[in-house]
Amino acid sequence: MQLHHKFIETAKKFQKKIAVHDIATGKEILYERMLLAALIFARKFKKINSKMWVLWYLLQQVACCLILAF
Numbered sequence: 001m002q003l004h005h006k007f008i009e010t011a012k013k014f015q016k017k018i019a020v021h022d023i024a025t026g027k028e029i030l031y032e033r034m035l036l037a038a039l040i041f042a043r044k045f046k047k048i049n050s051k052m053w054v055l056w057y058l059l060q061q062v063a064c065c066l067i068l069a070f
Contacts (some may be wrong), residue, residue, distance in 0.1 A: 004038075011035035 011031040020035040
């Protein structure tokens with residue numbers, strides 16, 4: 001099973017559970033919001049052809065996730 005398939009399966013199973021807790025801001029993001037953010041990112045990644053940009057986005061995943069989730 002690929003990583004993104006496992007994440008989708010986990011997010012559907014634990015929709016109302018906390019996926020990410022940011023200690024600096026005290027905010028918590030549920031799996032359902034993480035899944036929504038991941039789907040938005042997936043659409044954006046399809047438009048980006050450069051592997052460099054995809055790598056950069058993946059390295060910034062936590063910050064991007066927080067921006068999209070709130």
